[in-house]
Amino acid sequence: MPDLTALQLANAASFQAFVNCYLREVDSGLWSTAADWQRASCVVLGRGEHHVVELRIDARDELIAIGVSYRSLAGRHTLTEVYRRSLYGGPWRRIDTVTALLSLVDAIYALHPDSEQRLELIARLMDSHQVMAKYLRRHLETPCPARAPASFIASEQSTLLGHWLHPTPKSRQGIHAWQHPHYVPELGARFQLHFFAAARDLVRQDSLLEVPAEELTRRLASSGPSGAGQRRAEAAVRAGYCLLPLHPLQAQWLLHQDHVRALRADARLVDLGPLGPAFTPTSSVRTLYSEDVDFMIKLSIPVKLTNSLRINLHSELGDSVWVSKLLRACGTASRFPLFRFIEDPAYITVVLPQRDGSSADTGFEVIFRSNPFGAPRAKDEVHSIAALVQEPLDGQGPSLLAQLVRRLAAAEGCPLEEASRAWFESYFTCAIESALRLYDAHGLGLEAHQQNVLLDFTPTGRPLRCYYRDIQGVGLAEGAR
Template sequence: MHNSAKKIAEKASYEAFMNCYIREVGDVNWVKKNDLLKVFKLPYILNGKEGLELVLPLQHISMIIEVNYRSLVGKHKLGRVYKFYDKETVWKEEEPLNCMISCIQELNLQAKNNNCHEMTSHYDELILRLIDSYHTICTYMEKSDFKNNNKNVEEYSFLESEQSLLFGHWLHPTPKSRQGMATWQHDLYAPELKGSFQLHYFEVDQSILKERFYGGEDSSLMKIKILKMTKEGKYLFPMHPLQSQWLLQQDYVQQAMQANLLKYVGPMGDTFCATSSIRTVYNKKDNWMYKFSIPVKVTNSMRVNKVHELEAGVVMAELFNRIDFLQKHKCFRVLNDPISLSLNLPGKIENGFEVILRSNPFKDGEGKGVHSIAALVQDPLPEEQSLMEQLVQNISRTYQLNTEEASFQWFQKYWHCSVVPMISLYDEFGLALEAHQQNSLVDVSNGFPTHYYFRDNQGYYLSNSKREKLERMVVNLKNAPELFYDEEMIQHRFTYYLFINHIFSIIYRMGEDGLIAEEKLVQWMIKELNNLKQGLSEEGKRFVHFLLNNKVLPCKANLLTRFHDVDELLTDLEQAVYTSMPNPIYFMQSMEKKEKHYATASSV
């Protein structure tokens, strides 16, 4: 393992994990650097103006974490960590991995002290996934060239952007954990290593084939367009190679094969590549992307398609077709999942053959300059620029703007083609989208954002208050009760995914890159939210009020979800562990009020 790859992977893993710990758990104190140096004799000069004092009381451990950049809204840029040794009464630099394991052990001790014995058994699972994620990043860096290829951000293809996510989720303790994928399989099936592969096929008797679709076409025509038929009158059913090997080991599949309902054919046809989710695959000539179940735990969950998700994609495609929202918001687009395929096998609600077909607007070069927000805001490699910084610098040169003005205009344009439509959609139809970084695509082929794309049929939340209205528009929504939620639940999820995970990540990235101060973007956002609120009437108005007036915001706790070994896709309401974080929007408003008060008082 090359030292450079190991060090970069270690740093990325440490920052991801520790930011989660600081936000969700940590007994931390912000301390000015000068105050730290007065109290503690540290072996090195600290970078940055502040440091974090981290206390692990159950282990009698104190640590000082160097902070190279403190974010108002996002993750902090962390440096070295120092641990206090009682016996020697000195501070010594600690290895990042040891620091993370100490934090996991503290969680374990807390669980024991709180008599949560069922939780304590999972801390070894978290350590395992932490190491797995760390080694995966190392492997990807060693096997693939992630150096800047001198291609402009505006010229990336859709697939190139999807394959560029080296570090993964910016606030997840194990962002590249992929349990269930063998070492040799990464070369073919991991998007970061740019492998390609044929789909595997089963011959399927039409008596067990079930398809759901929305498109106004006859069912038989739809089958012919999507599924090829053999001379024997069987349909060729596509499957991800990883899933096909898992399926062949299942008793119920072997029984169906013995009954001549199924026959394994193997790999055939055109090659596909994994997109950033791993299980959704892409071919630039195909009309569809295919979303499969795979026997791999990616970050929090085993990635399986549920039957209700198959229904959701179809009914939501119909809903977007029946409302005029997309016609009114030309810059806002949705990648629909209007077709799904599955098999009827006895005794199984989900049997592993569930497949979702997603519309592919990025055929034959049409995806040029289309990036996920996750790709744009990802931390750069050492001595390089983030994709966001490269993009802003290009805009600055093209339009002869300073970087602050280029950043400000980019953010404004993105806000109006993504956030404003989403809040309007929620206000008018009670429909909120799980618009996290990876679900959010933006066309920056011209530098500035021109179109926003939402993807993922697991990410729709319909308000119970609008249920009757929506079911009148789309009768089949009655078959998808899992899509409906109470308003409080939607507010929490919409807040986390759209703002904390998504918009705040853009603000953080621009601030950390030195393009524009985070405070300026948050101040502008407050004004825009207040202006937007005036034109809203229902759910959207209450949501904006919630954002502006709550001292804390609900935040998904990925570390605690991981520590408690919660597979959120298998829990009631697909609910992860949630905590709260200080609301930077409320904080900025409070600061402005104080400044106005002081200014008024001083002028009297």
């Protein structure tokens, strides 16, 4: 039954992500071996548990006990059954994971039970759980090839469980249920960008490329299907306007904002509608990819992903270009050939006269990102670390990382243990060692979390190169400034 299976997988993944965060940040719990706990509790566990961790919930006068089949030094524990009893004794009774999560939320906000933050966390928990179940249901109902997706965009669409150490890994507040198939990577969305034409004096831009950002947007608008919208865009450019592409969700939000309505009324901003080629969202949802375009586009969306509103801040635009310029000046491409930065070399936006208390952010901020995975590399095997270490989506079988190690072992005719070491050595060389050498040589510190780090591979599955994206997260050591 696909519905039941999807719900079970979402239950397990949501519970595991939240509890692992809780154990790390709130209460590390009281650990015991499964054998000792079963003797003391008179409960028989049956899912391969080696440990049990107990958590005290004073807000509800109860204890929660969680079976652990794998205890991880890194904090990625594999959890199984959940039990509850009164702090004052009595029998242990099995409970469902959602009930347990609500108890843990109460423990977090024990001193502030009426806090709006408590309600917000519960809302995000439920949203994340339901979204994850929706994506898993579609995945389980869709025939899949025997081999896991290998291309860059197929891998980006495969992270159905989200961050493994985030309490609400798939929370997407702001995307309505009917919009998910149209705009999220996990459901294979493809869509055109929504274009506006802005009076030139409202536009700010910068570019390290051979052409200005406005030329990139003009080419983009003219490269899609021809029609009335394209002719209007060409006429706007001839009249001196600059074109700006936006995410359709952001465009719909902006059309309801007073400052946009005022600009449209004065004909200083023109709504051109959908134009250009179809794009596919990457795992971040708001960065868009097309194999036929030389750059990706990072856009604002009026959506809270996990826990924050995903917008390009006006202050970040110059940072993107500045960091790209710094990387070129440092010669990182030639000095570190196994480690590639995916640059953000251009931006364009609309600016408005500052009003009292107003923000410089207008909602039109657009960042252009290099696309190393366009044609002819669109079919090359590229994965983020997040995709590599994601639990198998059917709840069984090996992870993508394990599949690569097994492929390497088979190709080189060596034992699995030897292949594991060889795989990690190659990964360490191209990713970890390169990042450390970058810091030593130039003082560049990277926010290299699992979604920002990409690897491509040899045909045998061995890591070949590392790619780092979201360069706004690059920091510069004080001594290197």
